Amino acid sequence: MKDFRYIKNVTTIELRRDQCVGCGACETVCPHQVFTISGGKAAIIDRDGCMECGACALNCPTKAIRVSPGVGCAAYIIQTWIKGPEKAACGPGGGCC
Amino acid sequence: MDIKPFAPACGCNDEQKMEHKGLTSFTPFILSSPALATDDTPCCGPPAGPASSPHERAGYAICPYVDGFVMTTEGFAPRVKTDLSVRDTLSNLLVRLNVNRNTHKVAPGLYAVGHPDASSPVLVTANYKLTFDHVRSHLKTAHAFILVLDTRGINVWCAAGKKTFGTEELVNRIRQVRLSGVVSHRNIILPQLGAAGVSAMSVKKQTGFSVIWGPVSSQDIPSFMADGMKARPEMRRLSFNLAERLILVPVELSIAAKPAVMALLALAVLSGFGPGFFSFTAFFQRGITAGATLLAGVVAGAVFTPAFLNRLPGSFFSIKGAVAGLVLTIPTALAFSRSWGISGFLGLVFVSTAVSSWLAMNFTGATPFTSPSGVEKEMKRSMPFQIGAVVAGLILWMMSAYK
Numbered sequence: 001m002k003d004f005r006y007i008k009n010v011t012t013i014e015l016r017r018d019q020c021v022g023c024g025a026c027e028t029v030c031p032h033q034v035f036t037i038s039g040g041k042a043a044i045i046d047r048d049g050c051m052e053c054g055a056c057a058l059n060c061p062t063k064a065i066r067v068s069p070g071v072g073c074a075a076y077i078i079q080t081w082i083k084g085p086e087k088a089a090c091g092p093g094g095g096c097c
Numbered sequence: 098m099d100i101k102p103f104a105p106a107c108g109c110n111d112e113q114k115m116e117h118k119g120l121t122s123f124t125p126f127i128l129s130s131p132a133l134a135t136d137d138t139p140c141c142g143p144p145a146g147p148a149s150s151p152h153e154r155a156g157y158a159i160c161p162y163v164d165g166f167v168m169t170t171e172g173f174a175p176r177v178k179t180d181l182s183v184r185d186t187l188s189n190l191l192v193r194l195n196v197n198r199n200t201h202k203v204a205p206g207l208y209a210v211g212h213p214d215a216s217s218p219v220l221v222t223a224n225y226k227l228t229f230d231h232v233r234s235h236l237k238t239a240h241a242f243i244l245v246l247d248t249r250g251i252n253v254w255c256a257a258g259k260k261t262f263g264t265e266e267l268v269n270r271i272r273q274v275r276l277s278g279v280v281s282h283r284n285i286i287l288p289q290l291g292a293a294g295v296s297a298m299s300v301k302k303q304t305g306f307s308v309i310w311g312p313v314s315s316q317d318i319p320s321f322m323a324d325g326m327k328a329r330p331e332m333r334r335l336s337f338n339l340a341e342r343l344i345l346v347p348v349e350l351s352i353a354a355k356p357a358v359m360a361l362l363a364l365a366v367l368s369g370f371g372p373g374f375f376s377f378t379a380f381f382q383r384g385i386t387a388g389a390t391l392l393a394g395v396v397a398g399a400v401f402t403p404a405f406l407n408r409l410p411g412s413f414f415s416i417k418g419a420v421a422g423l424v425l426t427i428p429t430a431l432a433f434s435r436s437w438g439i440s441g442f443l444g445l446v447f448v449s450t451a452v453s454s455w456l457a458m459n460f461t462g463a464t465p466f467t468s469p470s471g472v473e474k475e476m477k478r479s480m481p482f483q484i485g486a487v488v489a490g491l492i493l494w495m496m497s498a499y500k
Contacts, residue, residue: 004337004464007412007471028310029292031335032466052468053258055292069293070469071258073462077473 011050012068017041019064026056026065160203162233167209171275176209179237181230189227193344195351201226202250207274208233211240215281218322220311221267222288223248223256231315239322242279246270254465257294264296268303277305286311286326289333335465342403345463349399353456357395360452361388367491371498379498386433387445387494393429394449397421398456406464414467415479418457422450441497447490451483 013034022040027033032049035042035056042064054069070076152166152173153159159175162185166173181189192201202224210233219242222232229245236243246266248256256262271277271285285306287295290313297308312321312332321328364387369380401421402409409417426449430442458479461467 003407004466005412006467007474010470010474011468012470025297028333029289031289031313031333033334049466050468051466052470053293055257058294058296059292059298061298068470069258071255071462072464072467072469072472074459074472074476075462077469077476 005048006051006072008048011047011052012066013044013047013050013052013056014066015042015044016064016066017043019062021062021064023061025059025061029055029059031055162230167213169207169279170215171278174207174209174242174279176211177233177243179210179233181234185226185230189230192227193347195348198348199250203229203245205245205247205270207276207279208243208245209241210236210243211238213240213242215279217241217280218284218286218326219244219276219280220286220318221246221291222315223251223253223262225250225252225256228252228315232318235315235318238319244270244274244276244285253288254290254293257291260294262291263294264299264303267295267300271300271304271306283307284309284326288315289313289328290335337406337465339404342406345460346400346403349403349456349460349463350395352459353395353399357391357452361391364388364391364448364494367495368498370495383437383498386430386437386441387448389433390426390430390445390449391452393425394422394452395456397425397449398453399460401425402453402457403460403463406460413458413475413479414461415454415458415475415483418454418460419450421457422453426450426453437497440493444490444492444494444497447486447493449490451486451490454479454486455483 015035020041022037022042024037024042026035026042027037031053032046032051034044034046034050036045037043050067051072052067052069054067057063057065057067057069150159161182162177163175164178165176167176188197188201192198203226205224217240220232220236221244222228224245224247229243232243246256246262247270248261248266251259251261253262260266267287276285277283283306285300286309287297289310292310295308297310301307309326310328311326312318312328313335314332317328317332321332365380365384368383368387369375369377371379371383398418398421401424402414402418405421406417409420411417411420423446426446430445430449458472458475461472461475
């Protein structure tokens with residue numbers, strides 16, 4: 001996936017290293033290898049690779065990672081503008097991305 | 098719904114296939130097949146077909162991909178074939194063309210492949226039939242259980258984003274199929290892309306089952322299992338190669354088709370207006386020109402951009418789409434619009450390039466690497482230009498009729 005890069009400096013991901021226990025869950029679940037474990041703690045090594053799926057934050061035992069998760073889909077975002085985030089669905093006719 | 102398949106039930110098509118290796122409580126309460134008359138001679142007409150399988154139940158049909166039933170301590174689990182039939186392949190092909198996509202699903206619950214026993218692994222997946230078929234077709238030599246979650250017929254990745262492939266559904270499904278009775282171990286294997294919806298800690302706390310994160314792609318399941326349930330780094334990475342992009346194109350096109358046809362009609366009607374108010378000759382002649390250019394824009398945004406995604410310049414999809422749009426619509430407009438001058442040419446290029454840019458931007462939803470913050474940013478930046486180009490293009494195109 002290194003040949004596909006999306007817009008830089010937009011991701012909302014935040015790692016608080018002081019809260020990290022170095023379990024490595026984030027490194028395992030991230031499909032874009034944003035994290036690595038170094039010196040017993042997680043570190044962000046590819047910030048712009050993050051697509052804000054939220055897997056790391058959801059699986060972090062100490063809530064050391066924060067990200068505003070969501071779906072990177074234009075059709076979905078339009079719906080959040082029109083109908084609000086609760087009623088939005090991706091794709092027309094209740095289908096999906 | 099109290100539909101747990103318990104006894105009385107047995108030996109579907111052939112009782113010999115029934116496996117109960119390693120399970121002690123196999124005490125099938127067998128209904129012997131309704132005693133066939135000792136002399137099989139039918140009273141009239143052709144010979145009677147086989148007797149109904151005791152696994153058949155009133156109001157239910159046994160799915161064609163089920164080839165038997167496996168006894169577990171908690172009842173029977175349907176065993177699924179690991180070879181896809183022509184029918185499976187055909188229906189999966191149709192789904193790729195956006196036919197029956199919203200109803201292409203299997204019933205959630207516990208399935209089996211091979212001859213699993215209480216120590217066999219449990220793989221969790223979505224109830225999108227395409228996903229389910231991928232998983233079972235990669236379990237040819239395995240003896241395992243497949244726990245299918247109700248993701249409303251949506252793939253793991255998208256369902257995880259919506260939390261239907263989520264902690265709550267997984268916990269409930271583990272309880273519903275009484276998984277802790279079916280297997281003696283306490284591990285479940287989840288696809289890595291399900292991590293956006295499932296908190297492994299929470300599942301462990303609520304059910305006692307530990308989540309093992311499996312590979313991203315089901316084709317790596319055999320080597321993941323061979324390596325002792327370890328995914329190598331390359332199995333944890335997403336890919337988005339040319340074939341993986343092109344397979345999405347028919348759905349993109351079919352989603353674009355309806356608005357594109359409406360835009361085409363509107364553009365053709367607009368093309369009819371001119372000095373003599375409305376002319377059917379112009380409607381056809383100018384309409385065909387406009388239609389061809391618009392079509393080039395649709396192809397640029399929904400086919401060309403996905404195909405050359407990594408080659409087109411820009412990080413914004415809208416820019417990639419605009420570039421693709423210019424490349425395809427300029428020659429098309431030149432070929433068709435000579436008689437309508439520079440204003441006609443520019444008008445059509447503006448409109449069609451905006452269409453291409455818009456469609457390309459919508460492709461963000463089909464990719465596995467765009468962040469919502471990024472998509473929102475590019476939409477806010479690009480939409481004013483896209484709308485502006487359409488308005489300006491339409492004005493120029495209308496003006497070209499009054500040269």
